Structure formats: structure tokens, C-alpha cells
Amino acid sequence: MRFATIAEACGQVRCGVVRDDTVLRLPAGTTVLDLLRTGGLADAGARALADGDAVPLAGLRLLPPLEAPTVRDFVAFEEHVEGMAAGAGVGAEWYEAPTFYFTNPYALVGAHDDVAVPPGCARLDFECEVAAVIGRGGADIAPADASAHIAGYTILNDWSARDLQYREMAVRLGPCKGKDFATTLGPVLVTADELEPYRDPEGFLALAMTVAVNGTEIGRDLLSNMGWPFEDLVAYASRGTEVRPGDVLGSGTCGNGGCLAELWGRGRTDLPPLQPGDVVTMAVEGIGTLRNTIVAGREPHPIPAARPRPRTRP
Template identity: 45%
Template sequence: MKWVTYDAGAGPRAGILDGSTVRGLPAGVTLLSLLGDDRLAEAGESARRAPAEVRPLAEVRLLAPIPQPPSIRDALCFLDHIRGCYRAMGRSAELDPVWFQTPAFYFANPAAVLGPHEDVPIAPGCGMFDFELEIGAVIGRGGRDLHPDQAERHIVGYTFYNDWTARDHQLRDMAQGIGMGKAKDSAITLGPALVTVDELEPYRQEGRLHLDLSATVNGIEIARGSLADMDWTFAELLAYLSRGTELRPGDVIGSGTIPGGCLLEHVDTPDMATFPGWLRPGDTVRLDGTGLGETNQTVRPAPAMFPLRTGY
């Protein structure tokens, strides 16, 4: 099934996509409340048989499937993305051995989540605004100290994850050396739907989801790749993330950016032919993927910034 959170004018509610319509559950029932105790499938059948309301998809506003997840962790599971970023910054693309020992990740901001068609303001004070093409796995059943052979069973479904990044702020974060800060703090897009794992089984081969993914800016393709090319699988990632701690229903786990799936990686291309410049107000960014639908968002000017000190 494809689960959405939508607003038809009376506040957010959960429902399932059924062609060009949304079949809604009763008001007050959230997608998050259905996770963790195997109620999701039953609720989906109820929405299909006897929905509380039926709305044309074109007449509702899609929100993020889980508008404010309990937590968000973004990983870096495509190592060629890291190599591409290093080259763009003039560094050696040779990776330290630690990248092959455990997956890297950082915590992101649940309050920054946007829906799949919402405008995206540039981060305050940013002159190098970027998108990142990723997939988010949503935890359906909690657990800790998961075994890699079992961990993937805790995923209820997948959705797009656009990790909007202020690259100039990221340079400062890196110089300070304690991890991602304001670079990743302003916007994360999730949506358009939470696509359950059973819906995507036809695309599974040899334990990997072969989902073709692409990103365009103003209609020009910037990136194309496959989720199957992850160097660290979601099973390995969840096993690592759950070591000594609890993964909770509704937690969102980002895959990391597919190789080439951001503007930064194209800065060093010959004559910069595939680098259209950093995102500017009025630009539109679209993500597409097999079985996942699409996100389509317009970049807007940054809100005013109040300096702490001169220039900062």
C-alpha cells in the first residue's frame, strides 16, 4: 500500500492512495499511531473497504507521510558519493579504512520535515544551497541490538528523503569538527507516500531493491542511479544503528545520497557542464523513483538572518 498524510482543509489525516483518489481514515488517526503493533495492514484494508472519506488526489495537500518522526538518522551508504564530494572539494578520493568498517550517520532535525510539494526556503545566510537524492526507510517495529539477518524485517516501508544542504555552512561545520550542524538543519523532504515493503517486493533481487532514482533541476536531469548500489545495505545499517539503543516505530533512516545525486558532486566535472549553479529562488527540484512517485518543490528566498557578530 501507499500511505499518505494529507490535508483537505480540515487538518491532517492519514489515508491510502488509490489511483487518483485518497481514501482517508477517521480524523485523529495518524500513520505513526498505526505503527508498531501490526495495525497498519488492517487499517489499510479498512480504508479500502469503508473509508471515512474519499478525496481526489488533485484536491488535497500532501504532507510528509510522518510529519514529525520520533527521530531521523541520515547515513552515508553510497561510498562513491563521498568520493565525489571529496573530489569536488579538492581532496583525495581515497577513503580512510573506517568507511569500510561501519556505516557513517548523523542525527537530523525532525522539526525540519517538509511535504513532497512544499516550497523550500534557502537556509538563512546560505549562498550554496543544494539538494540530495536519497531514500528513507521507516521503522515499523521497534527493536535494539538487531542482527543483520533480521534487521530489515523492522522496516515497514520507504519514501523519498531529500536532504537539503547549505554547503557553505557545511564547510564551517567541518572546520568545527563535531559533526553536521546548521548545514543540515533547515529542511528535509519526505514523501510523497510511505510505500510498504510488500508493494516494492517485485523490485527485489538478491536481497536488494532495484529502484531507479533520478533528480532534475528546472527540468534538466542532474542525477540517475539505483538504490541497489548501496555499499552498506539497510539491513547492515539498522543492525549498526540499533547497537545498544532502541529503534522506534516511525524513526526515519536515510540511505545517504546516490552517487552524483547532489549539485556538489558536479562542481568538478569537465567545464562544469552538469553543474547549473547552486539553487536559487524560483528553481524547481524534482525527485522520481520506481514505485515511489515523485516530489516536486520550488526553492524560495531565505528568511532574514540576525547576525551574532559581524557577518555571522
């Protein structure tokens, strides 16, 4: 099944199951996150398919499929890391564990929403990813058990302000403000069973991924080129802590042009940062398409440089 959350012309937010060009709406007040938390996603979807209130998708605004309580974003594609390293090679640490950072769950935007250039950014970039959504909570989950904890998958665009990101990471923290202004999630949450036919012999999901800017293809990859399958990401995320229903785990950016910065690192000088008016389109086989337009953002309120301090002690 394919779950969507929509904003109707009257302003009401509803969720339902997408079938062809319609949404079979669930009762008002129902949310995908609540269904995940109660374990009722499959039953609710079956009810919607049987007698849901059908409305045309055309003209509706697609919101993120769910209000994710947390978003962990991994860096699971070796080719992406290699390009970002700009010739320095992939560090040995990358191979040891599937590293992630937390991004801002309050900054999720819909599949076709405009994305504003963040304040102070001059080097805006996209990042083409797929995300798993947790359907059943747990702690210290073994990789062999992790598939039972994944409700489904969606597309994730981890927008990046590269100039802000590189400055803050030079302080040995981050990424922080370079990432927390927008993350596109959508267009739907596809339940895990629908994507099982795409499994390759090693158990990875072999989904074709493409990204284009203003209609020109920039990148193309297979999701199965991840260094770890999503089951390993779930296990690592839950190590020493817990994952809960609705948590989102991003794959990290695919290789072969999944973002501009990877190509900049490989010496491409013909690809400028994103500007207002640019349209970024991402498509993932079996899931759908995102299409976001860049718009002008606000100027930042100035914050002065750190004041010199005397380092006095009590």
C-alpha cells in the same frame, strides 16, 4: 499499500491509503505514526481499502507521510563519497561501518512544499535519497532479523547549505545548521511488501532514482548501488541502543549526480547552487515523485564572533 498524510482545504490533517488518484481516508485523528506504534498499519490499510472515505488527490497538500520522531541519515553510496572527496579518495573508515548523523525531525516538509533558502546560505544543494521507516522497535538487531523491523520506504531529499556545512564541519562537528532547515519526505510511505519484487540477487532494492533541476536531469542511479542494504543500516542504528516505530533511516545521497556538490567535486563548473525559483524534481521507481520549488529565505540575525577570554581558573 501506499500511505499518505494530507492537509485538506479546511485545514484538517488526515491520513489514508492512496489508490490511483484518490485517498481512502482513515477516521479523523488517526495518524501513520500512531498506527506504526500500535502495530496496526496493515489492518488500518485493509479497512481503508475496504470502506475508506475516498477523496480526490488533486488539490490536496501532501504532508510528510508521518511525523518522524528521529531521522538518521546515512552515507551509503561509495560514488557519492568519492565525488565529495574531490579527488582525495574514499577514506578507509567509510568501508568499516555505515556512518550516519541525526538531522532535524521538526524540519520535515511535504512532497510539493516550497523550500526557503536558509539564513546566511549562498550554496544551496539537494540530495536524492530513499529512506526506510521503522515499523517495529528493537535494540541490537541482527542484520538477518532487520527486515521484520522495516514498515516501508519513502523518498528523502536532504537539503544542504554547503557553505554553512563546510564551515561547521571544519570545527570537527556536524553537519548541523547546514542540514537542519529542511528535509523533504514523501510523497507516500510505501509498505515494504510492495517493493519486494525489486530485490536483486544480492538482496538490494534495485530502484531507479533520478533528480532534475528545472526539467534538466542532473543525476541518475540505482538504489542497489548502496554499499549496505537497509537491513544493515537498521542493525547498525540499533547497535547499543534502540530504534522505535516511526524512526526514519536515510540511505544517503545516491551517486552519479545525486547532489550538486558531488559533481562540483568532480570538476563540474556549469552547475550553480540552487536559487529562488529553481524547481527540484526527484523520482524513485515504485515510490513516486517529489517536486519542490526554492523560495527566498530570511536574513540571519547577526551573531558576533567568539569573544577572546582570559582563561582564568577558580
